[in-house]
Amino acid sequence: MKRSKALILLCFIILVSSVAFFTFNQQIASFWLQIMYVNPNLAPKTNPVEEYAMEKNIPATIMEILKPLGNDSNTDWRVFDVLDAVSELGEYANSSSVESVIGSAVEDGTISDEEHTRITLDIDGDYVSTELEMDRYKTNPTEIDTDGGGMDDFNELVTYPHYGMNPNDPQDDAEFMERIPNVIARHWEIDYGGEKLYSSDKYAEISMRDPYIQWLAERAEIKPAPYPIEGGVLELYVNGEEIHLGSEPNTRTADQPSYYFTHGRKGNCAESSLTNLVILKLMGYKVNWVSGKTSPTADIGHAWNEALIDGEITVVNYDSVYPRDEFYENKGWIIDTHDYDPDWYKE
Secondary structure (H helix, E strand, O other), rough: OOHHHHHHHHHHHHHHHHHHHHHHHHHHHHHHHHHHHOHHHHHOOOOOHHHHHHOOOOOOHHHHHHHHHHHHOOOOHHHHHHHHHHHOOHHHHHHHHHHHHHHHOOOOOOOHHHHHHHHHHHHOOOOOOHHHHHHHOEEEEEEEOOOOOOOOOOHHHHHHHHHHHOOOHHHHHHHHHOOOOOOOOOOOOOOOOOOOOOOOHHHHHHHHOOHHHHHHHEEEEEEEEEEOOEEEEEEEEEEEEEEOOOOOOOOOOOOOOHHHOOEEEEEEEEHHHHHHHHHHHHOOOEEEEEEOOOEEEEOOOOEHHHHHHHOEEEEEOOOOEEEHHHHHHHHHHEEEOOOOOOOOHOO
């Protein structure tokens, strides 16, 4: 009888304990549900950028740079594209130049379309696409000059390949330098390097890295014109000759400066103005590229340059240099460059 009572008491204690335990756990569960759903600000947050970066094995330094862009509930899709691009770099993802490019891109808290394109297609900005560098040429997609020999990857691969240039061997860079100025450039086609090239900025950037063009710029000078033409009191000379030696019809895309110089210094206004832009910049002058018409009724457009030379704003047209204000007043030329700023030289 005593044993039965003890058994009944034990069962009762277990029952009470079970009810109490269940009630306590319900309260705990209810508490966390309130935190997560009634007070979502108190719930643990996840960062989609950090999670995706970890999934892609992105270097910690780059993840930290991009992580602030994942605090918004609507994270920009460009950020995930950038993470994919970095992941595809493989061993090169740890390069300090990658960290620098991405850090600079997100300084304002966003990634622009231009920055997105640069990082995902050509992170080192040498105009040879990352895909071509890694798959075809086996060059370093994070370095403009893979072999460090003095000539950038694009000019080795595209401008002077017929000299046996190898962007992974610095020795042929030195051999090429010894040939200057007795070199011939190959004409750039619009899609060389894996992306469409034509723009004055791209032509200028690539050309300014070219050792041959640098050699010419060191031998450039502006001096009085021997036979002034229509108010042009100065002329631009390169290596003892006028920079422009005549016009020539061109059925190709615009010739780059290296082709222009190695094929007679003849071309149209686009080629001449691009070449002037590069040489004057390498000479240390502030220069602007301008387009427009030579008269209100002209059917064909024209391109020329403005340059700040010895404290005066000038117009450089082919090889002649004119004071700017007098030139426009006397010539009646019309500028139609969409973002032209007459005070561009003050920037």
